[in-house]
Every structure is written in structure tokens, then in C-alpha cells.
Amino acid sequence: MPLAQQKDDVLMNHLLAALPADEFARLKFDLEFVSLALGEVLYESGDKLTHIYFPTTAIVSLLYIMENGATAEIGIAGNNGLIGIALFMGGETTSSRAVVQSAGNAVRMKGAKLKAAFALGGVFQDILLRYTQSLMTQISQTAVCNRLHSVEQQLCRWLLINHDQMQTDKLVMTHDLIANMLGVRREGVSIAAGSLQKRGLIKYVRGTITMLDRAGLEVAACECYQVVTDEYDRLLGEYISKNR
Amino acid sequence: MPLAQQKDDVLMNHLLAALPADEFARLKFDLEFVSLALGEVLYESGDKLTHIYFPTTAIVSLLYIMENGATAEIGIAGNNGLIGIALFMGGETTSSRAVVQSAGNAVRMKGAKLKAAFALGGVFQDILLRYTQSLMTQISQTAVCNRLHSVEQQLCRWLLINHDQMQTDKLVMTHDLIANMLGVRREGVSIAAGSLQKRGLIKYVRGTITMLDRAGLEVAACECYQVVTDEYDRLLGEYISKNR
DNA sequence: ATGTGTCTGTGCGATAAAGCACACAAGATG
């Protein structure tokens, strides 16, 4: 892939694009372009991380796997986020699995290089920490949402959060996979999705969901979606406002 | 309160106690001793934080309040934690409320002083970041637990996490308050607590719960309790192992 | 075209928890 295109791709990640020129120049030679396949596991729960990933077109889920095999998504990162917080937070590991939910590209950076860059402080450190706080909000909101909202509301929230990181309106994803993300039954997702389709908010056929009415989805979702995006904007808006 | 006792109290917070002598010496004159009353709100959702709090004998809950008034606890901090992550993460604010769940003491530090100390890096920064990661695990686990486990299991988890930060076996707390924390009905808590009492794990009378059989509670709890404490130990154990 | 695996729809019964209503009891207050 030509260098020019790589550069474009790098800047598709909002966090990297937000860096001032001098800080970006310091990092850019440590960035490595990678392509992520659907279902690829960036790291397992407990694995020592080797790289931090900045998705550009890929979307990555943070999945928690219970002892009995049940799964639930606790967070998600696309081109407005990163994967591998544990590297600069100090733990080297997290208790979740990072799995590619939508194939695409990402830029990655070796753990040691990242830690060195983080230690320099500056905007880079600030962005990483602010992003971490926004991820905490996302996780908290998931916790609350799991407790208090219906499957249908949660499905709307999930579709919207995904849509925000997609370049199209088509999401390649079966009900079964969504059920794993939301930690509910497949049938529950089918019923909720059927209802949304009946109301003309989405359309789906065998593993592809098309968003038809974003505004309608926002109405059908619980407050959680708005809280999460608002908090992201509050924390990182001053850096990346021009890119959204 | 005499200075000597204040010093003892400061060191009751495991994170502060873990600091090497030179770093502690740098901070200690910025620490202010405060007493926290039951129900006191350290900050509201959206408030700009002024201080970071290191509880010594108090226990503080991070409560999320929905638009419809429903509440759910997303995290908790006692003498092994701190309150006010948003100060060093950069957001200055979080979308949760910090409320004193068990009266006691804490040490606090002005936001500006904290940020200066954080920027110096060193063990202090490392501890703050590692604690933040452990809090993320706690929040994630709460999310998963809300989705997949029964009220009774969650009650056990909650009792154990609290007990870990208490100096006694008696917890002053009504079923109603616990219900607010867990985001469930009061009756649900009464039934679960009744069952635990019948099995001899706890005893309660009008707002006071006594832990009778910790090991039994651990068995009755879901895996979530162990995951959270193990991760805390992994992240911070090297610093504070001697104090536990 | 035929089969085969995958995805979605649907119809049960079982269950956990919600929502509501109210009784009862222990302390606190006057």
C-alpha cells in the first residue's frame, strides 16, 4: 500500500488525527499499518499486550467471557478510540477479550514505544487518559443499562454506537452475534430487531442490518446512548471536533 | 485531633501507605484530614471536582442516577481506593455521584496539587493509574453481573466487597439502601437477605447487617467478587501486599 | 437441482424479578 494512502488511513483514527503536528511527527515512524479480519482476536483475557491498536476502519469489541461461557460486551472501539489501555495504565493485561467485530484496518504501535511516548506527557498522554475516562463512562453506562433497560432499548443503543464508527449504513452481523454482545438470547434479539424493522427503523436480511432511520433509533434507544456520546464529546471534543 | 493520630489515619489508606517515603514526604503537607458523614455527597454528577479523596475508614459509593430516578452503584471505594479519578484523567467531572455509604474519615488533596503531583510521574502516578484500571475491572464486572447473575448472588458480592473495606463485621445499611445500590427492588433484597440469614451466612436487624460466615458468602457469591479482588491484587499487590 | 449449513420466526412453559398492597414489628418521639 502506498505511503500516502497509509497516512490517510492513520488520520482516520480521530485520536491520532487530533495530535499536534510535532507530537505526531515523533510517533509516526512507530506506527504500523495492519489489516484486521472479522473475528480476529487482538488479545485474550489475561494475555500480556504487545501492541496498542488505533482502529481506522475496523471496529473492535471488548468482550467479557464468564466461567460458564456466557459473554457480554463491555465496550467497543472504532476509529474514535483505541484498544490496549492496559499498556499505559500499567496492568499490561485486562480481564476481557478484544475481538474484531467489523473487519477493517488499524494502526498499531509496540507497547514499549507507546509507554515511552506516554511518559513524555503532552497532548498524547492527555488524549489517552481522556479516552480512558470516556471508555469508563461507556462501561458504566453498559452496567446501568444492563440492569434497567429492555433488550430493544439496548439493541438500539448498540446499533447507534456501532453506526457512529461505520462508514456505511450496512452492518454485517447476525442476530446471534449481537446476542453474544448484549449478553441476551438470540431470540430476544430477533424479536427486538423484528419490531424495529416493522417500524421502519432498520432492515435486515440474513446477517446484514441496514440502518434506515437514525433519528428514529435514537428515540427508541434509552438515554444511555446519548450520555455516552455526550461524554465522549465533552472529554475529547476540543481535540477532535473538526474531524467529526 | 493530634498529629500523630492523623498520620496513622493517613496510612490506613492503602494507596497512600504504598508510597515510597520520599514521594509521601512530598505530598504529606497537601493532605487534609476530613470526616465524612453518612449520606454526604462528595460530588454530584457533572460537578467539577475540587478534591481527590483517599478514604481511611469511610466507604464511598459511585452511584449512577438515571433520568427516571432509578439508581445503581457502579463502583465503590474504601481504604483501598480513592475518589476523584476524573481529576487526573483530565475530565474534571464524571457522570456519577459520589456518596458516603459508611461514615468515617478520609484524607483529601486539592485538585491542583494532585495534578501537579500526578504530572511528576513516579510511583504516585503509577498507583493512581493502576487503581483506575482496577476500578474499570470493578465496573466491567458490575456490568456483566447485572446482566447474568441473580439478585442473591449480587447481594453476596456486594456484601463481600463492602466487608473488605470495613473494620468490623457490622454494616449499618437497610435493605432499601442496598436495593438502591444494586438497582433492584427493596423486596428483592429482603428475600435474598432472608435466604442468606436462614442459611446462617448473615444476620440482620433493622438496618444492621452482621457478617457471620465470610467463606459461606464467598461460595454463595458469583465469580465476580473473586475476579475483582484478584485483579486488584494483581495490579496493586506489589505495592500494598504488606498492608493487607 | 439438490442438498446442507446458516439465519430467522414462532410457539410453548418455566422462572426471576417487577409492581403493588398491606401487615406487622422495632425503635424513636412526644
Added chain:
DNA sequence: CATCTTGTGTGCTTTATCGCACAGACACAT
């Protein structure tokens, strides 16, 4: 002591979701 407030127990109906079973429908390969 009488009353009030607060905390807990219990019963009932309703609801959401689960767990399971299976049928149809589509896509793809041979």
C-alpha cells in the same frame, strides 16, 4: 404510654426474559 416513623415480611398479579424445540427460508456448494 401512645403514636409515628421506619424497616421488614408476605402475598398477589404482571411482565420480561429464558430455555427449548422446531419450522421455514435463504445462500451456497456440488
